[in-house]
Amino acid sequence: METALFSPSSLFHCSDEDDEDRAGGVDASGSGVKGTRKSLETQQQGEETTFVERLHALPGGVELLVREFSFHQHNANFLWPGTFSFSEWLLQNKSCFEGKRILELGSGTGALAIFLKKLFAVDITTSDFDDLEIEENIAHNCAANGLEILPHIRHTWGDPFPVHNPFWDVILASDILLYVKQYPNLLKTLHFLLRWRRVKDSTVGIEVGTPPEDKLVTIAGKEVHLQYPLFLMSWRRRLGKEDEALFFNGCEDASLNVTHLGARIYSISLRRDAE
Numbered sequence: 200m201e202t203a204l205f206s207p208s209s210l211f212h213c214s215d216e217d218d219e220d221r222a223g224g225v226d227a228s229g230s231g232v233k234g235t236r237k238s239l240e241t242q243q244q245g246e247e248t249t250f251v252e253r254l255h256a257l258p259g260g261v262e263l264l265v266r267e268f269s270f271h272q273h274n275a276n277f278l279w280p281g282t283f284s285f286s287e288w289l290l291q292n293k294s295c296f297e298g299k300r301i302l303e304l305g306s307g308t309g310a311l312a313i314f315l316k317k318l319f320a321v322d323i324t325t326s327d328f329d330d331l332e333i334e335e336n337i338a339h340n341c342a343a344n345g346l347e348i349l350p351h352i353r354h355t356w357g358d359p360f361p362v363h364n365p366f367w368d369v370i371l372a373s374d375i376l377l378y379v380k381q382y383p384n385l386l387k388t389l390h391f392l393l394r395w396r397r398v399k400d401s402t403v404g405i406e407v408g409t410p411p412e413d414k415l416v417t418i419a420g421k422e423v424h425l426q427y428p429l430f431l432m433s434w435r436r437r438l439g440k441e442d443e444a445l446f447f448n449g450c451e452d453a454s455l456n457v458t459h460l461g462a463r464i465y466s467i468s469l470r471r472d473a474e
Contacts, residue, residue, distance in 0.1 A: 250336075252343075253278070255310065258287040259318050264343045265310050266336060278310045281374040285433035286314050288464055293319065294416045295425060299368035302326060302352075302392070304385075305375040309337035313344050324367070326352040357384025360391055367392065368412075370430040379442045386446075386453045393428050393455070393469040411471070419461050426456075430467040 249269040255278060256262055265278050289296065297319070303312050306325035315321045327333045330353065338348045352361055370392055375385070412427040434443075450457050454473035458466045 255283075257283065257310075257314050258290045259314075261314055261318055263310055263313060263317075263340075265308050265340055266343065267308055268332075268336065278308050279374050279436075281433050281435040282311050284435060284462065285373045285464070286311060288433065288462055289315065290318070292416070292418055294414075295418075295431065296321065296369045296371075299427070300366055301369045301371060302365070302367040304370060304372040304388070306337060306351075307333070309340045309349065311371065311373060312337075312349055313341060313346060316346055316349065317344065324350040324352060326354050329353040329355045329358075354388070355384075356381055356388045360388065365392055368427045368429075370428065371432075372430070373433040374436050375432070376434055376438060376443070376446055377436060379445060382446050382449050386449045386455075389430055389455065389467065390453050390469070393430060393467070394473065411468070423458070423460065423466075425466055426468040426471075428468070430465075432465045432467065434463050434465065 250266045251269055252264060252266045254262060254264050267278060296315075299321075301312075301315070301321055301323040303323065303325050304327075306312055306327045309325050312323045312325045315323055325337050327337075334351050334353055337351060341348045354361055370389070376382070414425050414427065416423055416425055447457055450467060454470045455467050456470050460466055
């Protein structure tokens with residue numbers, strides 16, 4: 200039986216501005232796909248889960264074999280087209296994350312983290328919804344691309360974060376603003392990850408960790424000040440302006456500064472005056 204593969208391109212912006220921003224000749228239809236081959240695996244209790252394995256061409260001459268769910272209830276099944284444009288942007292702006300410890304939110308298949316690990320040997324941890332299938336699929340994709348399994352954190356946004364004192368300098372995410380009802384939970388998680396260095400130990404009255412770090416980088420020919428820890432987010436999915444504003448207004452209410460870096464890439468960090 201033939202399987203009709205869903206094209207996620209319909210969920211993404213196709214404006215003239217996006218056409219100019221689109222990098223590396225990879226369009227929103229996912230034309231970086233070299234080929235496909237389908238496989239079938241069996242879950243416990245006799246239930247079948249269908250996977251599709253695709254060979255993707257990413258920037259920097261990187262080719263990844265990525266196993267994707269044909270369906271997943273938490274939307275972690277595809278390598279979304281936004282991954283291609285974000286990976287190109289990261290390739291061109293590696294000074295933003297070189298030498299930094301990275302956590303990716305909403306890793307899905309793990310493809311972006313695997314790309315960064317293979318090309319730059321970064322210190323990166325994946326994370327996604329508290330779901331064993333997602334974790335196992337990321338581990339599979341690491342092995343399929345000749346990598347040791349990357350550290351992974353199962354975390355549902357808004358729940359207490361499993362790592363009490365997170366140590367990441369850069370939080371990455373691509374196209375994770377799909378579910379508007381989850382924005383408050385996402386912002387709660389982001390606020391925790393971005394403020395940990397400034398939390399004071401009440402028992403001794405001193406700051407735990409180190410103060411935020413500022414770095415001047417050049418992006419698209421312009422000098423930009425970045426404050427670490429920071430959240431770098433690529434957002435290319437189609438969403439109503441009112442719904443999109445809910446997230447960015449929520450950032451302001453959560454004492455988070457948002458800077459648009461171009462190509463629908465955003466830098467988000469905690470305001471210095473936030474308590």
